[in-house]
Amino acid sequence: MSKLLCPSMMCADFSSLEAEVAALDQAHVDIYHIDIMDGKFVPNFGMGLQDFEYIRKSTNKKVDVHLMVENPANHIDLFAEKGADIIYFHPEADIHPARTIDRIREKGVKPGIAINPGTSVAWFAPLLSIVDYVLVMTVNPGFAGQKYLEFVNDKITELDALKTSAGHDFTIVVDGAISPEKMAQLSKFGVEGFVLGTSALFGKSRSYKEMIKKLRSL
Structure with a gap:
């Protein structure tokens, strides 16, 4: 099973965002989160709309x-038209x-649902047949x-x-305190996508390219 490695850009260095995106591109990440x-x-x-626009045009x-956000349906068209x-x-x-979900798909975008730690599978199970991704929050958003829950x-x-x-x-993605050790464990549970923050990627001494290569090998 191949991994989807998704850097969480709220953890990036915003004083040099252009260099951050360039380095992550060179490291062959999969999806900017x-x-x-x-x-x-x-x-x-x-993050704001301008942050999204800058990253979108840079990669x-x-x-x-x-x-x-509350009432997320109000924002679908905007982000779809901006290139999500x-x-x-x-x-x-x-x-x-x-x-x-139907509106997201109508806009030519892949729909995903994000699930809080306290929300049961039974509650959102009726939606699983119509989504492409399920983002499981492993911390409170x-x-x-x-700390990982x-x-x-x-x-x-x-x-x-x-x-x-x-x-x-659908593809299962996890988000929150995802360390290399958690990646190795969760890969065995059927997880394919990993949102990477400070636990595995940002703020480390090694290059992104080196770290991404190591994470793919887990």
């Missing part, structure tokens, strides 16, 4: 958007999540540098088992 927060759905403000790699390849939203924040492992294994038994075709 952009967190958009409104200070309401989560108690923090994340030919895929770019995803993780909408940690994948849009994640939280069904917990959406009155009509199936309609929002909104802040970098948190071990109880989420049961949700991941349940999700993988349901994917197999029901014949669904």
